Amino acid sequence: MFLLNTLPAHNKPLIPVDAETLGESAAETVERFLEHRANHAETPLHSLPALAAALGVASIHVKDEGHRLGLGSFKALGGAYAVIRLLLEEAGEKLGRAVDVSELQSPEVRAVARTMTVACATDGNHGRSVAQGAELVGARAAIFVHPGVSDERVAAIARFGADMIRVDGTYDESVREAARIAEARGWTIVSDTSLPGYERIPGLVMQGYTALVREALRKMPEPPTHVFIQCGVGGIAAAVAGHLAIVLGDERPIFAVVDPARAACIFETARAGHPVTIAHGEPTIMAMLECYEPSLVAWRVLSRVADAFMTIDEEDAVSVMRQLADPAAGDPAIVAGESGGVGLAGLMKAASDPAIKAALRIDGQSRIFLVNTEGATDPGKYEEIVGRSPAAVAAKNAMGAEA
Structure with missing residues (x-):
């Protein structure tokens, strides 16, 4: 669609x-x-010239967030950043002065952190970021997960010392349960989706994502003319589109938002012209994007700066994972999880459909920007889909670079 x-x-x-x-x-x-985060380093920006030639565009650049802060996802930028901001604000109130991020490990700030519990619902990646942020500052974390979150992803969150709370139902139901329990216990919800009256913290989470855009713009020879990016509740799409619109102004790229067809809450919101909650149906393989209710802040941004909305099917997501793992000659291999390559799948669908291609003004001069939003955050599932382990794909890429 x-x-x-x-x-x-x-x-x-x-x-x-x-x-x-x-x-x-x-x-x-x-x-x-970010300078105060362990393992911080700019993530790679890959150029895919062979694929660009095959699709008839000038260039394709992929920001590979599978390498972000040891968490394997762009979400590492958002939840932990919000936790740090909230702690510094709480410490400022308790200490009666402004508290800088450079004081994060001071005894006074750590003492304040020990009084805080942050909580959220997650499909896997956001919860991992919130849990890592809590561990970094010395706060407690309570993470709510629904049955669709794999045991491997749950274990990856729990290793940061978070209390894991299982909730029956969908992601959106786990969001509501997290909010209910947090209010009763005085915990702070650090959600990546906004609701009426709850906008600032999801805004901070989105703010964290802007770092990947700044890094990419510094590395690209020219700014992009087109962006295709995947969408769950809308946070990453809104952050990228909004920041590019501010920085590039009238020269901003054409921006296409890509949803899984089975969980297309942003697409259906765009079709309706206002936020809508869609029915929960058959689960999508794109688990990190399986959301049925849009973030209100994200939609407010996207309604202004997104130019098109589209969906892809299950087989598109699988196909692009395999293509990135086994690319055209000369292009680097990229380990992309089930949701990681959805923007590329949207581009490929657009480039192969004359009507969509014309509507988005894609031609031989187009410079495409994509984000691989996650690596193999569930390595077992990745190997089942791709036929090789993430390590094998990465090793092949390393050998190609040395050749």
Whole structure:
């Protein structure tokens, strides 16, 4: 399915709070905070010239978040950043002065952290980031997971010392249960989806994602003309689209949001013209994107700066995982999890459909920007789908680089 943005808000400026959240100054703050994170390093920006030639575009660049902060997902940038911000604000109130991120490990700030419990619901990656952030600052974390979260992903979160709480039902039901228990126990919800009256913390999570855009723009020879990016509740898409719109202004790229067909809450919201909750149906293999209710803040941004909305099918996600693992000659291999290559799947669908290609003005001069939002966060499932382990794919790529 494909839909151009014809909403009244399209191409209107972001409202001031969203422009401040996703602007250059905020992104600079995120990068400064990253300097205080263990294992911080800029993630790779891969060029795929052979695939670009095959699709008839000038270039394709993929920001590979499978290498981010040892967590294997772009979500490492958001949840932990929000936890750090919230701690520093709480410490500032308790100590009666402004507290800088450089004081994160001071005894006074650690003492405040020990009084805090942060909580969230997750499909896997966001919860891992919140748990890592809590461990970093010395706070407690309670992470709520639904039955679709694999045991391997649960274990990856638990290793940061988080209390794991199982919830029957969908991701959205786990979000509501986390909010209910957190309110009763005085915990702080650090969610990546916003609800009426709950916008600031999801905004901080989105703000964390702007770092990957700044890193990519520094490395690309020219800014992109097109962006295809996957969408769950909308946070990553809104962060990338909003930041690029602010930084590039009238030269901003054409932005296409890509949903799984089985969990297309942003697509259906765009079709309806207002936020809608869609029915829970057959699960999608794109587990990190299996969301049925959009984030209100994310939608507010996307309604203005997204140009098109589209969906891909299950087989598209599988196919692109395999293609990235075994690329055209000369292109690097990329380990992409079930949700990681969805933006590329959207590009490939658009490039092969003359009507969509024309609507998005894709041609031989187009410069495409994509984000591999996750690596093999469930290595067993990755090997089952791709036929090789993540390590084998990475090793092949390393051997190719040495040749």
